[in-house]
Amino acid sequence: MKKVNPFYEERAIPVGTYKELKNLCLKPYDKDTASPYTKTRVILMNGTEFEANWFMHQFNRHCNNNDIRRELAAIRRHEQQQQKMIASLKPIDETDLETTISYEQLAIDLTAILAKHVKDENVKSALDFALLEDFDHLYRFANLLEMEEGKSAKDIVKKYTEIMPGRPTIAEHRHPFDSINKFICNMSADLFTKLTANIITGAEQQTMNYYMNIANVHKSEMGRKLYSEIAMIEEQHVTEYGSLLDTNCSWLENWVMHEYTECYLYYSCYVDETDEDIKEIYEQMYLEECGHLQKAAEMLEKYEGKEWKCLFPCGGDFPELLKFDGNIDYIREVIENTVCYTKDREGYIEVQELPEKSDFRRYNKQVTKSENQVPSHMVIKEYIDKNGEDYRYQVKEHPIEELQKRDEDNTSVGR
Protein backbone atom coordinates (compact mmCIF):
# COMPACT_ATOMS: atom_id res chain seq x y z
CA MET A 1 0.00 0.00 0.00
CA LYS A 2 1.27 3.45 -0.84
CA LYS A 3 2.10 5.51 2.26
CA VAL A 4 -0.33 8.35 2.90
CA ASN A 5 0.21 10.88 5.66
CA PRO A 6 -2.45 13.61 6.03
CA PHE A 7 -0.15 15.81 8.11
CA TYR A 8 2.05 16.20 5.04
CA GLU A 9 -0.72 16.30 2.41
CA GLU A 10 0.30 19.12 0.08
CA ARG A 11 -3.11 19.38 -1.59
CA ALA A 12 -4.79 20.12 1.80
CA ILE A 13 -7.55 22.70 1.38
CA PRO A 14 -6.95 25.62 3.74
CA VAL A 15 -9.58 26.47 6.37
CA GLY A 16 -11.77 29.39 5.34
CA THR A 17 -12.81 28.21 1.88
CA TYR A 18 -16.58 27.90 2.43
CA LYS A 19 -19.04 26.46 -0.07
CA GLU A 20 -21.84 28.45 -1.68
CA LEU A 21 -25.18 27.50 -0.12
CA LYS A 22 -26.53 26.39 -3.48
CA ASN A 23 -23.93 23.64 -3.50
CA LEU A 24 -24.81 21.96 -0.21
CA CYS A 25 -27.27 19.51 -1.77
CA LEU A 26 -25.76 16.91 -4.07
CA LYS A 27 -27.15 14.33 -6.46
CA PRO A 28 -28.33 11.32 -4.41
CA TYR A 29 -27.47 7.73 -5.27
CA ASP A 30 -30.12 5.54 -6.88
CA LYS A 31 -31.40 3.27 -4.12
CA ASP A 32 -32.11 0.40 -6.51
CA THR A 33 -28.75 0.28 -8.23
CA ALA A 34 -26.33 1.61 -5.60
CA SER A 35 -24.04 -0.91 -3.92
CA PRO A 36 -25.09 -1.69 -0.31
CA TYR A 37 -21.74 -0.36 0.81
CA THR A 38 -22.22 2.95 -1.00
CA LYS A 39 -25.21 3.37 1.32
CA THR A 40 -23.34 2.30 4.44
CA ARG A 41 -20.42 4.64 3.65
CA VAL A 42 -22.83 7.58 3.40
CA ILE A 43 -24.27 6.68 6.82
CA LEU A 44 -20.79 6.27 8.28
CA MET A 45 -19.54 9.65 7.04
CA ASN A 46 -22.74 11.45 8.02
CA GLY A 47 -22.32 10.01 11.54
CA THR A 48 -18.65 10.99 11.59
CA GLU A 49 -19.58 14.58 10.74
CA PHE A 50 -22.19 14.59 13.52
CA GLU A 51 -19.53 13.48 15.98
CA ALA A 52 -17.11 16.14 14.68
CA ASN A 53 -19.76 18.80 15.18
CA TRP A 54 -20.79 17.72 18.67
CA PHE A 55 -17.24 17.22 19.85
CA MET A 56 -16.39 20.76 18.73
CA HIS A 57 -19.50 22.22 20.36
CA GLN A 58 -18.58 20.52 23.64
CA PHE A 59 -14.99 21.76 23.32
CA ASN A 60 -16.34 25.29 22.79
CA ARG A 61 -18.40 24.99 25.97
CA HIS A 62 -15.43 23.82 28.05
CA CYS A 63 -12.83 26.25 26.76
CA ASN A 64 -11.97 29.63 28.28
CA ASN A 65 -9.86 30.92 25.41
CA ASN A 66 -11.82 32.84 22.77
CA ASP A 67 -9.04 32.59 20.21
CA ILE A 68 -9.28 28.81 20.32
CA ARG A 69 -13.08 29.06 20.26
CA ARG A 70 -12.94 31.20 17.12
CA GLU A 71 -10.77 28.65 15.32
CA LEU A 72 -13.15 25.91 16.46
CA ALA A 73 -16.12 27.86 15.11
CA ALA A 74 -14.37 28.31 11.78
CA ILE A 75 -13.67 24.60 11.32
CA ARG A 76 -17.01 23.56 12.76
CA ARG A 77 -18.68 25.62 10.05
CA HIS A 78 -16.87 23.42 7.52
CA GLU A 79 -17.93 20.25 9.34
CA GLN A 80 -21.54 21.45 9.12
CA GLN A 81 -21.25 22.05 5.41
CA GLN A 82 -19.72 18.62 4.91
CA GLN A 83 -22.50 16.99 6.93
CA LYS A 84 -25.19 18.61 4.75
CA MET A 85 -23.50 17.44 1.58
CA ILE A 86 -23.01 13.85 2.75
CA ALA A 87 -26.56 13.62 4.16
CA SER A 88 -28.00 14.82 0.83
CA LEU A 89 -26.62 11.73 -0.93
CA LYS A 90 -29.48 9.66 0.53
CA PRO A 91 -32.39 9.74 -1.95
CA ILE A 92 -35.82 10.96 -0.94
CA ASP A 93 -37.55 7.72 -2.03
CA GLU A 94 -35.57 5.59 0.44
CA THR A 95 -37.92 5.00 3.39
CA ASP A 96 -36.84 5.29 7.04
CA LEU A 97 -37.05 1.53 7.41
CA GLU A 98 -34.98 0.88 4.30
CA THR A 99 -32.39 3.30 5.65
CA THR A 100 -32.54 1.46 8.98
CA ILE A 101 -31.57 -1.80 7.25
CA SER A 102 -28.47 -0.04 5.90
CA TYR A 103 -27.73 1.41 9.36
CA GLU A 104 -27.69 -2.09 10.84
CA GLN A 105 -25.69 -3.49 7.94
CA LEU A 106 -23.12 -0.78 8.58
CA ALA A 107 -23.11 -1.58 12.31
CA ILE A 108 -22.53 -5.26 11.53
CA ASP A 109 -19.94 -5.10 8.79
CA LEU A 110 -18.00 -2.14 10.19
CA THR A 111 -17.83 -3.81 13.62
CA ALA A 112 -16.73 -7.13 12.09
CA ILE A 113 -14.03 -5.50 9.94
CA LEU A 114 -12.62 -3.58 12.90
CA ALA A 115 -12.80 -6.64 15.19
CA LYS A 116 -10.93 -8.76 12.64
CA HIS A 117 -8.05 -6.30 12.44
CA VAL A 118 -7.71 -4.68 15.86
CA LYS A 119 -4.93 -6.00 18.08
CA ASP A 120 -6.10 -4.72 21.46
CA GLU A 121 -7.98 -7.61 23.12
CA ASN A 122 -10.18 -5.38 25.26
CA VAL A 123 -11.35 -3.39 22.23
CA LYS A 124 -11.82 -6.56 20.16
CA SER A 125 -14.01 -8.12 22.87
CA ALA A 126 -16.20 -5.02 22.99
CA LEU A 127 -16.68 -5.20 19.21
CA ASP A 128 -17.44 -8.92 19.06
CA PHE A 129 -19.88 -8.52 21.91
CA ALA A 130 -22.00 -5.73 20.40
CA LEU A 131 -21.68 -7.24 16.90
CA LEU A 132 -24.15 -10.02 17.73
CA GLU A 133 -26.64 -7.49 19.03
CA ASP A 134 -26.72 -5.27 15.94
CA PHE A 135 -26.89 -8.49 13.95
CA ASP A 136 -30.08 -9.38 15.80
CA HIS A 137 -31.50 -5.88 15.26
CA LEU A 138 -31.14 -6.29 11.50
CA TYR A 139 -33.29 -9.44 11.70
CA ARG A 140 -36.02 -7.71 13.77
CA PHE A 141 -36.16 -4.65 11.47
CA ALA A 142 -36.13 -6.87 8.37
CA ASN A 143 -39.28 -8.63 9.61
CA LEU A 144 -40.93 -5.26 10.22
CA LEU A 145 -39.93 -4.04 6.75
CA GLU A 146 -41.46 -7.05 5.02
CA MET A 147 -44.61 -6.79 7.12
CA GLU A 148 -45.15 -3.06 6.60
CA GLU A 149 -43.76 -2.34 3.15
CA GLY A 150 -43.67 -5.78 1.54
CA LYS A 151 -39.96 -5.32 0.80
CA SER A 152 -37.24 -7.88 1.24
CA ALA A 153 -34.26 -6.62 3.27
CA LYS A 154 -32.09 -9.08 1.34
CA ASP A 155 -32.50 -6.79 -1.70
CA ILE A 156 -30.86 -4.02 0.34
CA VAL A 157 -28.00 -5.91 2.02
CA LYS A 158 -27.53 -8.15 -1.07
CA LYS A 159 -25.45 -11.28 -0.57
CA TYR A 160 -23.04 -9.76 1.94
CA THR A 161 -24.87 -9.97 5.25
CA GLU A 162 -27.09 -12.74 6.60
CA ILE A 163 -30.41 -11.91 8.24
CA MET A 164 -31.23 -14.25 11.15
CA PRO A 165 -31.29 -14.05 14.96
CA GLY A 166 -28.11 -13.09 16.83
CA ARG A 167 -28.11 -12.59 20.59
CA PRO A 168 -31.87 -12.06 20.96
CA THR A 169 -32.63 -8.40 21.63
CA ILE A 170 -34.66 -9.31 24.71
CA ALA A 171 -31.42 -10.68 26.25
CA GLU A 172 -29.47 -7.51 25.50
CA HIS A 173 -31.04 -5.31 28.18
CA ARG A 174 -28.31 -4.99 30.81
CA HIS A 175 -27.79 -2.91 33.93
CA PRO A 176 -26.12 0.44 33.15
CA PHE A 177 -23.24 -0.35 35.54
CA ASP A 178 -22.23 -3.18 33.19
CA SER A 179 -21.87 -0.86 30.19
CA ILE A 180 -18.61 0.77 31.33
CA ASN A 181 -15.39 -0.59 29.79
CA LYS A 182 -11.70 -0.10 30.51
CA PHE A 183 -10.36 2.88 28.57
CA ILE A 184 -7.38 2.83 26.25
CA CYS A 185 -4.30 5.03 26.55
CA ASN A 186 -3.58 7.07 23.43
CA MET A 187 0.11 7.19 24.28
CA SER A 188 0.59 3.43 24.33
CA ALA A 189 -2.17 2.12 22.05
CA ASP A 190 -1.35 1.44 18.40
CA LEU A 191 -2.87 3.76 15.81
CA PHE A 192 -5.45 1.29 14.47
CA THR A 193 -6.78 0.69 18.00
CA LYS A 194 -7.21 4.44 18.56
CA LEU A 195 -8.95 4.83 15.22
CA THR A 196 -11.19 1.87 15.95
CA ALA A 197 -12.43 3.33 19.24
CA ASN A 198 -13.11 6.69 17.60
CA ILE A 199 -14.77 5.31 14.47
CA ILE A 200 -17.11 2.87 16.17
CA THR A 201 -18.17 5.35 18.85
CA GLY A 202 -19.19 7.89 16.19
CA ALA A 203 -20.98 5.27 14.10
CA GLU A 204 -22.97 3.76 16.97
CA GLN A 205 -23.81 7.20 18.28
CA GLN A 206 -25.26 8.04 14.88
CA THR A 207 -27.46 4.94 15.02
CA MET A 208 -28.58 5.86 18.53
CA ASN A 209 -29.43 9.42 17.44
CA TYR A 210 -31.24 8.23 14.33
CA TYR A 211 -33.51 5.90 16.32
CA MET A 212 -34.04 8.54 19.00
CA ASN A 213 -35.25 10.91 16.29
CA ILE A 214 -37.38 8.65 14.16
CA ALA A 215 -39.09 6.42 16.77
CA ASN A 216 -41.91 8.92 17.27
CA VAL A 217 -42.40 9.76 13.60
CA HIS A 218 -42.74 6.16 12.45
CA LYS A 219 -46.23 5.50 11.13
CA SER A 220 -47.06 2.25 12.96
CA GLU A 221 -47.39 1.48 16.68
CA MET A 222 -45.27 -1.65 16.24
CA GLY A 223 -42.50 0.32 14.56
CA ARG A 224 -42.53 3.09 17.18
CA LYS A 225 -42.15 0.46 19.88
CA LEU A 226 -39.39 -1.45 18.10
CA TYR A 227 -37.33 1.69 17.43
CA SER A 228 -37.71 2.72 21.07
CA GLU A 229 -36.55 -0.64 22.38
CA ILE A 230 -33.57 -0.88 20.04
CA ALA A 231 -32.60 2.73 20.75
CA MET A 232 -32.17 1.65 24.39
CA ILE A 233 -29.65 -0.98 23.30
CA GLU A 234 -27.84 1.58 21.15
CA GLU A 235 -27.50 3.71 24.29
CA GLN A 236 -25.70 0.75 25.86
CA HIS A 237 -23.47 0.36 22.81
CA VAL A 238 -22.54 4.05 22.79
CA THR A 239 -21.68 3.85 26.49
CA GLU A 240 -19.63 0.67 25.97
CA TYR A 241 -17.69 2.11 23.03
CA GLY A 242 -17.44 5.65 24.35
CA SER A 243 -15.90 4.34 27.55
CA LEU A 244 -13.07 2.77 25.55
CA LEU A 245 -11.79 6.21 24.52
CA ASP A 246 -8.76 7.68 26.27
CA THR A 247 -10.06 9.82 29.13
CA ASN A 248 -6.72 11.44 29.91
CA CYS A 249 -5.99 13.29 26.69
CA SER A 250 -6.53 17.05 26.49
CA TRP A 251 -9.26 18.69 24.41
CA LEU A 252 -6.72 19.83 21.85
CA GLU A 253 -5.16 16.37 21.59
CA ASN A 254 -8.64 14.97 21.20
CA TRP A 255 -9.36 17.49 18.46
CA VAL A 256 -6.30 16.35 16.50
CA MET A 257 -7.45 12.74 16.90
CA HIS A 258 -10.93 13.62 15.65
CA GLU A 259 -9.59 15.32 12.52
CA TYR A 260 -7.18 12.48 11.89
CA THR A 261 -10.07 10.00 12.13
CA GLU A 262 -12.03 12.02 9.57
CA CYS A 263 -9.01 12.08 7.22
CA TYR A 264 -8.56 8.32 7.56
CA LEU A 265 -12.24 7.56 6.96
CA TYR A 266 -12.68 9.85 3.97
CA TYR A 267 -9.51 8.49 2.42
CA SER A 268 -10.66 4.90 3.00
CA CYS A 269 -14.07 5.71 1.51
CA TYR A 270 -12.42 7.42 -1.45
CA VAL A 271 -10.34 4.34 -2.23
CA ASP A 272 -13.20 1.88 -1.58
CA GLU A 273 -16.08 3.74 -3.29
CA THR A 274 -17.45 2.31 -6.55
CA ASP A 275 -19.75 5.23 -7.51
CA GLU A 276 -17.50 7.59 -9.47
CA ASP A 277 -19.32 10.80 -8.46
CA ILE A 278 -19.32 9.95 -4.78
CA LYS A 279 -15.70 8.83 -4.96
CA GLU A 280 -14.78 12.31 -6.14
CA ILE A 281 -16.72 13.88 -3.24
CA TYR A 282 -14.81 11.74 -0.75
CA GLU A 283 -11.49 12.80 -2.21
CA GLN A 284 -12.53 16.43 -1.92
CA MET A 285 -13.64 15.91 1.69
CA TYR A 286 -10.37 14.14 2.49
CA LEU A 287 -8.43 17.18 1.31
CA GLU A 288 -10.64 19.47 3.38
CA GLU A 289 -10.04 17.29 6.44
CA CYS A 290 -6.29 17.51 5.87
CA GLY A 291 -6.73 21.28 6.16
CA HIS A 292 -8.61 20.84 9.45
CA LEU A 293 -6.02 18.41 10.77
CA GLN A 294 -3.06 20.62 9.95
CA LYS A 295 -4.78 23.56 11.65
CA ALA A 296 -5.63 21.51 14.76
CA ALA A 297 -2.01 20.33 14.94
CA GLU A 298 -0.86 23.95 14.73
CA MET A 299 -3.22 24.84 17.63
CA LEU A 300 -1.86 21.97 19.74
CA GLU A 301 1.65 23.27 19.26
CA LYS A 302 0.70 26.90 19.89
CA TYR A 303 -1.36 26.39 23.06
CA GLU A 304 0.15 23.27 24.63
CA GLY A 305 3.64 23.35 23.16
CA LYS A 306 3.16 19.78 21.88
CA GLU A 307 4.07 18.52 18.45
CA TRP A 308 1.51 16.27 16.76
CA LYS A 309 4.24 13.64 16.53
CA CYS A 310 3.91 12.99 20.30
CA LEU A 311 0.46 11.60 19.57
CA PHE A 312 1.69 9.57 16.61
CA PRO A 313 4.95 7.97 17.76
CA CYS A 314 5.07 5.79 14.62
CA GLY A 315 4.49 8.80 12.34
CA GLY A 316 1.10 9.73 10.95
CA ASP A 317 0.94 7.31 7.99
CA PHE A 318 -2.47 5.70 7.64
CA PRO A 319 -2.62 2.10 8.82
CA GLU A 320 -4.43 -0.44 6.63
CA LEU A 321 -7.51 1.21 5.13
CA LEU A 322 -11.12 0.21 5.82
CA LYS A 323 -12.55 -1.89 3.08
CA PHE A 324 -16.20 -2.92 3.15
CA ASP A 325 -16.98 -6.51 2.36
CA GLY A 326 -19.11 -9.37 3.70
CA ASN A 327 -18.10 -11.07 6.94
CA ILE A 328 -20.45 -14.04 7.00
CA ASP A 329 -17.98 -16.69 8.23
CA TYR A 330 -16.50 -14.43 10.89
CA ILE A 331 -19.92 -13.52 12.28
CA ARG A 332 -21.04 -17.15 12.34
CA GLU A 333 -17.94 -18.01 14.36
CA VAL A 334 -18.62 -15.24 16.89
CA ILE A 335 -22.24 -16.38 17.21
CA GLU A 336 -21.17 -19.95 17.79
CA ASN A 337 -18.70 -19.04 20.51
CA THR A 338 -20.32 -16.13 22.33
CA VAL A 339 -24.07 -15.92 21.73
CA CYS A 340 -24.74 -16.65 25.43
CA TYR A 341 -22.35 -13.98 26.73
CA THR A 342 -23.46 -11.06 28.80
CA LYS A 343 -21.47 -8.36 30.55
CA ASP A 344 -20.31 -8.42 34.15
CA ARG A 345 -18.84 -4.99 34.85
CA GLU A 346 -15.76 -4.64 32.56
CA GLY A 347 -15.74 -8.35 31.66
CA TYR A 348 -17.78 -10.83 29.64
CA ILE A 349 -19.34 -13.97 31.05
CA GLU A 350 -21.59 -16.86 29.98
CA VAL A 351 -24.99 -15.85 31.29
CA GLN A 352 -25.51 -19.22 33.05
CA GLU A 353 -22.53 -18.44 35.26
CA LEU A 354 -24.16 -15.34 36.71
CA PRO A 355 -25.78 -15.65 40.13
CA GLU A 356 -29.55 -15.15 40.40
CA LYS A 357 -28.99 -11.82 42.18
CA SER A 358 -26.71 -10.29 39.52
CA ASP A 359 -27.35 -6.79 38.23
CA PHE A 360 -27.95 -8.22 34.76
CA ARG A 361 -30.75 -10.54 35.85
CA ARG A 362 -32.31 -7.93 38.12
CA TYR A 363 -32.35 -5.25 35.42
CA ASN A 364 -33.35 -7.56 32.57
CA LYS A 365 -36.30 -8.87 34.59
CA GLN A 366 -37.33 -5.35 35.49
CA VAL A 367 -37.62 -4.15 31.91
CA THR A 368 -38.84 -7.36 30.19
CA LYS A 369 -41.31 -8.53 32.85
CA SER A 370 -44.21 -8.77 30.39
CA GLU A 371 -42.33 -10.87 27.88
CA ASN A 372 -45.16 -10.90 25.34
CA GLN A 373 -45.10 -7.13 25.20
CA VAL A 374 -41.39 -6.77 24.49
CA PRO A 375 -41.43 -5.18 21.00
CA SER A 376 -38.44 -7.09 19.55
CA HIS A 377 -40.25 -10.33 20.43
CA MET A 378 -43.70 -9.07 19.37
CA VAL A 379 -42.56 -8.15 15.87
CA ILE A 380 -41.35 -11.69 15.12
CA LYS A 381 -44.38 -13.27 16.77
CA GLU A 382 -46.70 -11.12 14.68
CA TYR A 383 -44.80 -11.95 11.50
CA ILE A 384 -44.94 -15.70 12.26
CA ASP A 385 -48.66 -15.50 13.08
CA LYS A 386 -49.28 -13.99 9.65
CA ASN A 387 -46.80 -15.96 7.55
CA GLY A 388 -46.21 -19.25 9.35
CA GLU A 389 -42.46 -18.59 9.68
CA ASP A 390 -40.15 -15.63 10.19
CA TYR A 391 -38.31 -13.62 7.50
CA ARG A 392 -34.65 -14.64 7.14
CA TYR A 393 -31.76 -14.78 4.72
CA GLN A 394 -29.26 -17.53 5.59
CA VAL A 395 -26.55 -19.16 3.51
CA LYS A 396 -26.88 -22.31 5.63
CA GLU A 397 -28.44 -23.50 8.87
CA HIS A 398 -28.19 -21.26 11.93
CA PRO A 399 -25.15 -22.29 14.01
CA ILE A 400 -27.16 -22.31 17.28
CA GLU A 401 -29.72 -25.08 17.52
CA GLU A 402 -32.16 -23.11 19.68
CA LEU A 403 -32.26 -20.37 17.05
CA GLN A 404 -32.98 -22.64 14.10
CA LYS A 405 -36.74 -22.87 14.56
CA ARG A 406 -38.53 -20.48 12.26
CA ASP A 407 -42.05 -20.83 13.59
CA GLU A 408 -41.26 -19.69 17.13
CA ASP A 409 -39.24 -16.75 18.46
CA ASN A 410 -36.71 -17.86 21.06
CA THR A 411 -36.54 -15.63 24.15
CA SER A 412 -34.27 -17.71 26.39
CA VAL A 413 -30.87 -17.71 24.63
CA GLY A 414 -28.54 -15.28 26.42
CA ARG A 415 -30.89 -14.67 29.37
Ligand SMILES: [Fe+2]
Ligand atom coordinates in the same frame (compact mmCIF):
# COMPACT_ATOMS: atom_id res chain seq x y z
FE1 LIG B 1 -15.66 16.80 8.64
Ligand SMILES: [Fe+2]
Ligand atom coordinates in the same frame (compact mmCIF):
# COMPACT_ATOMS: atom_id res chain seq x y z
FE1 LIG C 1 -25.39 -0.88 18.01
Ligand SMILES: [Fe+2]
Ligand atom coordinates in the same frame (compact mmCIF):
# COMPACT_ATOMS: atom_id res chain seq x y z
FE1 LIG D 1 -12.88 17.95 10.16
